[in-house]
Amino acid sequence: MQRSAWVVRGAAATSVSAAWCHSTEDESVVLPQRWRHSHPTNGERPHLLFGVPKKGRMHERVVGLLQGAGIEYRRAERVDIARCKNLPLSLVFLPAADIAKYVGEGEVDIGITGEDILAESDVEVDVLLKLGIGKCRLSVQAPVGKFKSSEELAGKRIATSFPRLAGRHFAALESGSKEPTKIKVISGSVEAACGLGLADAVVDLVETGTTMKAAGLEEVAVVMHTQTVLIANPHAVSAELVETVRKRIAGYLTATTWVMCTYNVHRENLERCKTITPGKKSPSISPLERGDWVAVSALVPKKHAPAVMDELEAAGATDILLTGLVGSRMGD
Numbered sequence: 641m642q643r644s645a646w647v648v649r650g651a652a653a654t655s656v657s658a659a660w661c662h663s664t665e666d667e668s669v670v671l672p673q674r675w676r677h678s679h680p681t682n683g684e685r686p687h688l689l690f691g692v693p694k695k696g697r698m699h700e701r702v703v704g705l706l707q708g709a710g711i712e713y714r715r716a717e718r719v720d721i722a723r724c725k726n727l728p729l730s731l732v733f734l735p736a737a738d739i740a741k742y743v744g745e746g747e748v749d750i751g752i753t754g755e756d757i758l759a760e761s762d763v764e765v766d767v768l769l770k771l772g773i774g775k776c777r778l779s780v781q782a783p784v785g786k787f788k789s790s791e792e793l794a795g796k797r798i799a800t801s802f803p804r805l806a807g808r809h810f811a812a813l814e815s816g817s818k819e820p821t822k823i824k825v826i827s828g829s830v831e832a833a834c835g836l837g838l839a840d841a842v843v844d845l846v847e848t849g850t851t852m853k854a855a856g857l858e859e860v861a862v863v864m865h866t867q868t869v870l871i872a873n874p875h876a877v878s879a880e881l882v883e884t885v886r887k888r889i890a891g892y893l894t895a896t897t898w899v900m901c902t903y904n905v906h907r908e909n910l911e912r913c914k915t916i917t918p919g920k921k922s923p924s925i926s927p928l929e930r931g932d933w934v935a936v937s938a939l940v941p942k943k944h945a946p947a948v949m950d951e952l953e954a955a956g957a958t959d960i961l962l963t964g965l966v967g968s969r970m971g972d
């Protein structure tokens with residue numbers, strides 16, 4: 641795979657492999673160039689490069705996810721690459737906004753980033769898993785009471801960190817007679833642009849809406865909903881290793897978002913209870929040595945578990961138990 645030199649959002653990102661080769665002698669630091677050019681066919685083991693957000697809101701949650709998935713590493717202070725202790729891979733700590741590009745261009749094999757960033761980067765990658773974190777939406781926001789729709793804003797001045805997505809959104813709304821929409825690229829505090837007179841509206845992320853409201857803005861339209869995803873380059877050095885990582889993370893997500901629910905129920909109430917606990921695929925049912933009674937076990941989403949217990953009880957189930965899952969591989 642050829643290495644390229646390109647500039648990433650203003651940061652000097654010369655050839656990644658070359659830059660890493662000048663990093664410290666610490667034993668936790670892999671020299672990627674050596675690993676990079678190794679390939680299963682030349683007798684060396686493949687070594688995966690895994691891009692993870694180096695700071696910001698994504699970083700902490702992703703570190704927790706990696707720990708839960710049993711991806712162990714030790715990161716030396718101020719070093720942006722750490723070799724995994726128990727898998728042939730190295731974590732590369734990169735700005736969240738650049739990870740899609742690195743994966744798309746094959747500088748790293750897999751990565752964790754937002755769907756918003758992926759869409760903005762316009763790269764070809766495989767989306768392996770939705771991680772259920774970092775959920776928010778990319779929205780058109782304008783000063784309260786000024787504009788009712790994106791159509792009214794087409795042709796006006798828009799500030800955003802997502803020029804490609806914003807440009808596409810408004811281009812689709814520009815009629816022949818209107819001027820093209822003027823997209824101004826801003827890297828942070830985008831919501832201040834209207835107050836400063838730089839823009840008529842902004843396209844920015846909204847989670848709770850607190851920032852938007854504090855800036856005197858309101859949501860005019862949603863460009864896209866987004867969450868954090870695990871992505872891979874279609875030509876990653878080892879499809880098998882990519883699958884190992886995917887399975888580990890999927891297992892951790894299952895273990896943290898689902899609980900096992902078991903209960904006993906008379907056969908006459910079974911159908912109703914099965915609709916309450918359909919499981920991930922289907923519930924397991926085994927006969928009890930007690931007339932027409934059966935024991936049922938099914939996975940239920942953790943956040944719905946208390947309501948499920950109430951409903952099961954009302955439907956005639958007894959001995960209802962919830963069990964947390966420590967680790968799991970459930971054919972996700």
Ligand SMILES: Nc1ncnc2c1ncn2[C@@H]1O[C@H](COP(=O)(O)OP(=O)(O)OP(=O)(O)O)[C@@H](O)[C@H]1O
Pocket residue numbers: 693695696697698699735736737753754755756757774775776845846847848866867868
């Ligand atoms: N409330 C939110 N605001 C912005 N991004 C969010 C929010 N919630 C989740 N995200 C996701 O996190 C991504 C940004 O990640 P993060 O904040 O870690 O990166 P960053 O912007 O480079 O960090 P920093 O906070 O240092 O600017 C977004 O692209 C989006 O996918």
Ligand SMILES: O=P(O)(O)OC[C@H]1O[C@H](OP(=O)(O)OP(=O)(O)O)[C@H](O)[C@@H]1O
Pocket residue numbers: 827828829830831844845846847848849850851852
């Ligand atoms: O709806 P909310 O919960 O208020 O979250 C949305 C805000 O969070 C992000 O900004 P961030 O904190 O990353 O700072 P930034 O403006 O420098 O990007 C985003 O750009 C919004 O401004």
